[in-house]
Amino acid sequence: MKLSLAKPDITQKEIDAVVEVMKSGVLSIGPRIKEFEKKVAEYIGVKHAIAVNSGTSGLHLLIRALGIKEGDEVITTPFSFISSSNCILFERAKPVFVDIDPYTLDIDINRIEEKITDKTKAILAVDVFGHPVDIKRLRAIADEYGLKLIEDACEALGSEYDGIKVGSMADGAVFAFYPNKQITTGEGGMIVTNSDEVNALCRSLRNQGRSKCGLWLEHEYLGYNYRMNELSAAIGSVQMDRLDEIIKKRCMVANMYNEALSGIKGITLPYISPKVTVMSWFVYVIRLEDDKKQAQMMQHLIDSGISCRPYFSPIHLQKYMVEQFGYTEGSFPVAEKAGRTCIALPFYNDMSADEIEYIAEKIREGLS
Numbered sequence: 001m002k003l004s005l006a007k008p009d010i011t012q013k014e015i016d017a018v019v020e021v022m023k024s025g026v027l028s029i030g031p032r033i034k035e036f037e038k039k040v041a042e043y044i045g046v047k048h049a050i051a052v053n054s055g056t057s058g059l060h061l062l063i064r065a066l067g068i069k070e071g072d073e074v075i076t077t078p079f080s081f082i083s084s085s086n087c088i089l090f091e092r093a094k095p096v097f098v099d100i101d102p103y104t105l106d107i108d109i110n111r112i113e114e115k116i117t118d119k120t121k122a123i124l125a126v127d128v129f130g131h132p133v134d135i136k137r138l139r140a141i142a143d144e145y146g147l148k149l150i151e152d153a154c155e156a157l158g159s160e161y162d163g164i165k166v167g168s169m170a171d172g173a174v175f176a177f178y179p180n181k182q183i184t185t186g187e188g189g190m191i192v193t194n195s196d197e198v199n200a201l202c203r204s205l206r207n208q209g210r211s212k213c214g215l216w217l218e219h220e221y222l223g224y225n226y227r228m229n230e231l232s233a234a235i236g237s238v239q240m241d242r243l244d245e246i247i248k249k250r251c252m253v254a255n256m257y258n259e260a261l262s263g264i265k266g267i268t269l270p271y272i273s274p275k276v277t278v279m280s281w282f283v284y285v286i287r288l289e290d291d292k293k294q295a296q297m298m299q300h301l302i303d304s305g306i307s308c309r310p311y312f313s314p315i316h317l318q319k320y321m322v323e324q325f326g327y328t329e330g331s332f333p334v335a336e337k338a339g340r341t342c343i344a345l346p347f348y349n350d351m352s353a354d355e356i357e358y359i360a361e362k363i364r365e366g367l368s
Contacts, residue, residue: 001358005307006180006283007348009246010235017234024230029207032233037190039240040175044167046192048199051233052206055154055176055189057226059087059124062172062191065201066148068093068121074150075115076124077107078316079335084126084152085315094325096120097316099332103271105342106133108334112141122148127156127166129311130182130282131272134161135169142171150174154189157182158247158280161273167192172202177232182246182280183239185232249349250281256353257284257345260360266290266367284347285311286363291340293367298343300366306359311344 021032033051041049052058068074070092076084078097085095096115101108105128112123123142125133135151142149153159153166154176160166167173172195175181177188191202201221204210209223239246254270261269268287272279288294294310301308314335316327329336345359 001355002305003307003346003355003359004348005309005344005346007350008179008184009242009249009349010184011238011242013242014235014238017238018231021230021234027230028227030230032230032237033228036228036233036237036240039237040190041192043240043243044165044173044192046168047194047196048192050191050193050199050202050206051228051236052189052191052226053228053232054187054226055152055174055178056083056087057206057224058174058176058189058191059083059150059152060090060224061202061205061226062150062174062198063087063091063093064205065198066122066150066171068148071119072121073117073119074122074124075112075120077126077128077335078314078332079105079128079312079338080126080152080315081154081312082315082318083154084124085321088124093121094119095124095315097332099334100128100338102334104131104273105129105338106131109134109137109141112138113145116145116147120145120147122150124150124152125170126152127159129270129285130156130159130280131270132156132159132161132166132276134275135164135166136162139169155181155282156280158243158278159276160278162275163277171195172198177236177239181282182250183236183243185228185236185239188228188232188236246349247278247280250347251279253347253349253351253356254279254281254284256351256356260353260356261286261363264360264364264367267363281347283311283344285342285344287338287341288343289341291337294340294343297363297366301343301345301359301362304362304365306362307346309344310339311342312339314339
């Protein structure tokens, strides 16, 4: 049996939408992008949604639009995909790491205030693996200290904490649509915000800094080509129509995993806070109780035809981070232990009970 780590859920509806765009002759800067943006904004409950070509691009634009610049500090997590820190470095600001909660693996909110200085300009929180952060607490801290709040919701479209949709309370949030995400556009991302100013600036910056009046080849800012194309937007628009169905499928797969893996000694299953009202499940990640067996277990799974990955390797221990900031092992012990023990298992919408039972069997073998 060969099992992929992830698969996009593409139906004939998405295929038909792409063919329609190809026949239209409008492949960029067209109506499908506006349609996709409108659907995401309405779903999240915000005024604006700005489509871009990746979640990384969206985070970078938000950092720019919120005025974060060289010498500023942004408090964030060391346990995430690398782009949540790179977007800060792009503008020559400094990511200031706070260790993570040992259960949710999100940033430890109780440790944030001790890292705030007169250089701190923002908090960038990540909804790790789709588990939403406590955005009300983060909003309160940001407001008390006069900080901007950015939510990296790239892994969490559809998740809710205490009835609040991810992306709806930050100054700006970003979703991503890589093929392993809840919905996909192939490559792509979406900025959401209630700020008219952030919206206008992000729209200009994604399109080479073109002027607000939209004159051809008139540029007000140093911008980028971060635009989404019409083909991607067409896929995304159909996927948004199917989002509730997709989340339901992902919850069913997660529940099958929970049932198949419960009772296996030596692993810990994903923790979901009781305040999470919707978990949209980006990936399914187990944690090994023995932090020296990760490589051995992964090799056993790979040899059995089961794709898997170590999610995540802590950001502060990446080579260029160590060289630039001098981080060492032990700097953020909770994140480091998670990096040594977490394994992402195959996870996609149409997984079968037989496939999951096979994975459970191979995990038992690997622990024996």
